Amino acid sequence: MTTFVLFFCLIFFFAIDVPIAIAIGISSVIALMMKSDLSMMISVQRMYAGTDSFPLMAVPLFMFAGALMEAGGISRRIVNLADSLVGWMTGGLASVAIVSAMFFAGISGSAAADTAAVGSILIPAMVDKGYDRDFAGAVQAAGGSIGVIIPPSIPMIIFGFLTGASIGRLFAAGILPGILMGLSLVVAVVIISKKRGYGYTRKFALRTVLTSLYHALWALGAPIIILGGILGGIFTATESAAVAVIYALGVGLFVHRELHVRDLPRIFIDAAVMSSIIMFIIAAASIFSWFLAIEEIPKLITGFLLSVTTNRIILLLLINAILLVAGTFVETTASLILLVPVILPILPNLGIDLVQLGTIIVVNLAIGMLTPPLGICLLVSCSIAQNKLSDISRSIVPFLAILLIDLLIITFWSPLTSLIPNLVLPTH
Amino acid sequence: MTTQGPQKTIQQAILNNLFIKIQKTSTAINQVTEWSLFVLGFAMAIIIATQVFFRYALNHSLFWSEELGRMLLVWISFLGATVAYKRKAHIGIDFIVQKLPGNLATKIRILTYVFSLCFFSIMIIYGTKFTLFIKFQKSPALGISKSIPFAVIPLSGIFFLIHGITLLMETILSESKK
Numbered sequence: 001m002t003t004f005v006l007f008f009c010l011i012f013f014f015a016i017d018v019p020i021a022i023a024i025g026i027s028s029v030i031a032l033m034m035k036s037d038l039s040m041m042i043s044v045q046r047m048y049a050g051t052d053s054f055p056l057m058a059v060p061l062f063m064f065a066g067a068l069m070e071a072g073g074i075s076r077r078i079v080n081l082a083d084s085l086v087g088w089m090t091g092g093l094a095s096v097a098i099v100s101a102m103f104f105a106g107i108s109g110s111a112a113a114d115t116a117a118v119g120s121i122l123i124p125a126m127v128d129k130g131y132d133r134d135f136a137g138a139v140q141a142a143g144g145s146i147g148v149i150i151p152p153s154i155p156m157i158i159f160g161f162l163t164g165a166s167i168g169r170l171f172a173a174g175i176l177p178g179i180l181m182g183l184s185l186v187v188a189v190v191i192i193s194k195k196r197g198y199g200y201t202r203k204f205a206l207r208t209v210l211t212s213l214y215h216a217l218w219a220l221g222a223p224i225i226i227l228g229g230i231l232g233g234i235f236t237a238t239e240s241a242a243v244a245v246i247y248a249l250g251v252g253l254f255v256h257r258e259l260h261v262r263d264l265p266r267i268f269i270d271a272a273v274m275s276s277i278i279m280f281i282i283a284a285a286s287i288f289s290w291f292l293a294i295e296e297i298p299k300l301i302t303g304f305l306l307s308v309t310t311n312r313i314i315l316l317l318l319i320n321a322i323l324l325v326a327g328t329f330v331e332t333t334a335s336l337i338l339l340v341p342v343i344l345p346i347l348p349n350l351g352i353d354l355v356q357l358g359t360i361i362v363v364n365l366a367i368g369m370l371t372p373p374l375g376i377c378l379l380v381s382c383s384i385a386q387n388k389l390s391d392i393s394r395s396i397v398p399f400l401a402i403l404l405i406d407l408l409i410i411t412f413w414s415p416l417t418s419l420i421p422n423l424v425l426p427t428h
Numbered sequence: 429m430t431t432q433g434p435q436k437t438i439q440q441a442i443l444n445n446l447f448i449k450i451q452k453t454s455t456a457i458n459q460v461t462e463w464s465l466f467v468l469g470f471a472m473a474i475i476i477a478t479q480v481f482f483r484y485a486l487n488h489s490l491f492w493s494e495e496l497g498r499m500l501l502v503w504i505s506f507l508g509a510t511v512a513y514k515r516k517a518h519i520g521i522d523f524i525v526q527k528l529p530g531n532l533a534t535k536i537r538i539l540t541y542v543f544s545l546c547f548f549s550i551m552i553i554y555g556t557k558f559t560l561f562i563k564f565q566k567s568p569a570l571g572i573s574k575s576i577p578f579a580v581i582p583l584s585g586i587f588f589l590i591h592g593i594t595l596l597m598e599t600i601l602s603e604s605k606k
Contacts, residue, residue, distance in 0.1 A: 017525045018540045019518035021509070026547040041561070044554045044581055051505045052498050052577075057476065060504055064473060235480050242476030265466040269511070272465040276508025277518055283505065331519045373523040 003295055006031035006288075020334050021277075025284030028291050043287045050286025051279050054238055055161045059109075060275035061241030062152050065222070065248050066108035066117070067271040072252025072259040074219040075117045078103045081216040083201060084208040086186065091193020092200035093129055094139045095186045097122040101143030102182040105150035106223030107244075109157070110274075111369050115144025115380045123384045131198055137385035138395035141377040142185055142403070145366040148332075150178030152226055154278065155332055155365055157237060159358040162340045166355070167237040168230045172421040173359045175227075177410045181363075181403060188402045218251045231424045278333045285337035292341060302345040312351045316411055319343055319350075320364055327368015328375070335365055356417040363410055367403050370396055440604075447597045454594040457587055458514045461507050468507070472500040495569040499577040506584035514591045534603050541596040548592055551585030 009030050013023035025047075032039040069075075082099040089095050100118045108114050119140040126136035148155050151171030160167035202208070222244055229240045252259025292298060309315060326335045340361065347357060369377040372393040382389050410416055479493040512518050525533050559582060565574040 013540075013543065014521050015524050016536050016540055017520040017522045018543055019513070019520045021518060022544050022547050023520075026543055029547065029550055040550065040554045041558050044551060044558050047551075048502060048578055048581060051502045053501070054494055054498060057472065057497055057501045060469060060501065060508075061473060061476065064469060234484075239476055239480045242473050243480060245473040246477045264470075265463070268466045268469045269462045272469045272504050272508045273512045273515065273517065276505050277512050279501075279505035280509035280512070280518070283509075329521065374521065376519075 002031045002034050003297060005034065006291065014330075020331050021281040021284040024281065024288050024334065028284070028287040031291055032287070042290070046286040046290045047283040050283045053161055054236075055157060055167060056279070056282070058152070058157050058167070058238040058241045059154055059278055060272055061238065061245055062109040062154060062157075063113070063271040063275040064268060065241060065244035066110065066113050067267045068245065068248035068252055068259065069107050069219070069222060070113075070117045071263060071267050072248060073256050074107070074222070074248075074251075075100075075104065075121060077212075077216040077219045079118065079121050081209075081212045081219075084205075084212040087201040088204040089186075089190055089200060091189050091196075091198045092202070093122065093126045094131065094135070094189045094193060094198065096201070097126065097136075097139050098143040098146075098182055098185045098189060101140070102146055102150060102178065103220070103223075105147045105178060106227070107152075107219075108147055109152040109154040111145050111147035111366060112376045112380050113274075114147030115140055115377045116384070119144065119381055119384045123381065127385070129198075129201070132196070132395075133385045133387040134391040134395040135192070135196065137378075137381040137387050137392040138399060139185075139189060140384070141370055141375070141381035141392070141396060142399035143182070144377045144380070145369050145403070146178050146181050146185075148362055148366050148369075149174045149181060149359075151175065151230075152237065152241065153362060155336060155362045156358060158278075158282070158333055158336050159340065159361060160237075162336065163344060163354060163358070165358055166425070168233075169355045169421040169425050170358050171227070171237065172231055172425055173355045173417040174362070175420050176416045177359055177363060177406070180409065180416065181406050184402050184406055185399060188398055192398060218255050221251070222247060233425070281331065281333045282337065285334060289337060289341055298341045298345060301342045305346060306349065310349055312349060313412075315346060315350055316352075316360075319346070320360070320407065320411060323361060323364035324368060324371075327365040328371045331374070332365045332369065332376075335368070336361070352414060353418070355421055356414055359417045360407075360411050363403075363407050367400065367407065370400060370403070443597075444601070447594075447601060450590065450597065451594050454514065454590050457590060458511060461511055461587060465504060465508055465511065468500050468504050472497055472504065475500070492569045495567060499567075502577055503580045506580045507587070510584050510587040510591060513588055516595075534599065537599055538596065541592055541599065545589060545592045545596070548585050548588040552582050552589065555579075555582035555585055 006027055009027035010023060013027055029043055032043055079096065079100045082096045082103060086092065086095040086099050097118060100122065101114050104114050104118050108117065123136045123140050127133055151174050153171065153174055156170040156174060157167055159165060160170055225247055226240045226244050229235045229243065230237055323339065326339055347354065369375045372378060372389055378389065378392060378396065382392050475493050475497050479490050482488050482490050525536055559575045559578050562574045562578060566572065567574055
């Protein structure tokens with residue numbers, strides 16, 4: 001009964017546009033109120049305990065690092081490097097948008113931040129060169145979604161926090177799938193650009209590649225520190241994020257000198273607010289998942305799923321379908337917290353390991369960021385391209401199709417996710 | 429009608445006056461909160477980076493850095509969430525409400541504020557109770573009262589409530605002006 005009330009309230013509050021965190025919080029509180037007064041005390045305690053975590057500290061820290069790099073002129077250097085690498089291809093600028101987003105994904109842990117950072121340079125550039133607005137916006141949104149696949153990745157940090165999976169291994173597992181997604185998107189871009197008749201920006205020249213590589217060296221240092229540090233076992237994900245913040249401050253203030261001390265408060269405040277939106281959802285959802293746990297709901301749902309089928313392929317497809325639908329309508333962090341406890345008990349029946357499951361889940365949610373009406377990457381792109389959501393939504397379809405194929409490959413071909421983690425971070 | 433007219437304008441004036449006062453408080457609180465976010469966020473990055481530095485360069489692990497960092501994280505998360513609320517930046521699912529006729533949409537918007545205010549009141553009431561409840565418990569590494577980190581929940585609840593009342597009154601007043 002209380003569970004029914006919980007889900008009824010949740011859907012009702014979601015539907016009338018109560019902010020997601022508050023909707024989750026208040027529905028859980030209503031359900032708990034039907035139990036006892038003591039549980040109300042515990043619910044505030046859960047909110048605190050939900051955010052009091054060392055791994056989660058990486059969320060604001062990676063936001064700080066990304067925002068500082070962006071303000072320090074790193075995006076522009078990365079775009080120039082990508083331009084020298086792939087600008088010669090048909091639909092050059094659009095490929096540059098994807099490849100830049102891949103590089104930026106190595107610095108930023110958020111797909112929305114990735115889309116905004118690269119898109120604010122490349123969407124206007126594409127429109128200038130005669131690309132259609134809807135195509136420019138769609139390409140950038142698709143590229144930006146890789147931001148949460150190539151490490152660092154905030155959804156992966158949250159997955160690690162929820163399941164106890166090693167965040168280092170999760171990060172390592174995201175590298176190859178991220179590259180696969182990026183390259184397949186570039187192929188799609190070239191094919192579409194041939195049809196639409198978009199040209200290239202420059203002829204390929206090794207000299208230009210080398211000069212832009214030289215200029216981007218400091219920018220590329222950030223992913224090397226983050227990944228190298230974590231994969232080399234030198235520090236934890238949280239520590240790597242703090243080191244990245246200091247690195248970004250140093251490079252921005254003293255090397256590139258494009259970061260100004262007077263801008264620091266604004267950068268830190270805005271990034272802290274961005275991360276608080278995620279953290280507040282985690283806090284409120286901690287009450288929710290506590291309630292589910294004491295009512296043994298995940299067990300019930302798992303039992304139901306397994307009574308339908310125990311075939312691992314059907315189960316995997318089913319999980320993907322559920323995640324895609326959830327990713328379309330619910331914000332990423334909330335989807336993770338609501339669904340991971342339900343999916344986790346099925347893991348032994350899936351024939352994959354925890355890290356691969358995490359990667360599959362995050363890829364699904366990344367695709368959810370590209371689907372209307374709530375795709376965050378789509379919305380960011382839309383506002384930069386000053387285009388209608390419905391137009392961009394049409395142009396995103398071919399990219400979605402490609403990413404769904406990638407998703408199937410990632411789901412059913414485990415070496416893609418296990419190769420790098422097993423190579424650099426073997427489990428004992 | 430003639431007797432109701434002036435009375436209504438007086439009520440309106442009192443309400444407007446009250447609204448301006450609350451709005452000012454809300455803005456002032458928000459400014460202080462934003463600055464503390466900068467200070468706390470910067471401190472958190474420095475503390476965790478120092479932890480790495482001590483471990484590798486000085487070969488000496490800090491015992492307090494992790495606990496302090498986690499406390500800062502909780503403070504940043506809840507205070508930041510109030511700023512996000514003030515900026516209307518919390519993510520919601522608005523495509524159903526957007527499709528409704530303007531009049532009904534406004535009524536629903538008012539309803540969402542009322543529900544949110546209930547949640548904030550719970551954060552304040554039970555947050556305060558719990559803060560007092562754990563007054564004598566000491567944190568393991570720093571040895572300070574556990575009430576200190578926990579107090580951010582009732583505190584942010586108060587900030588949320590003030591911002592929420594402002595947003596609610598804004599909606600109601602802009603509706604009554606139409």
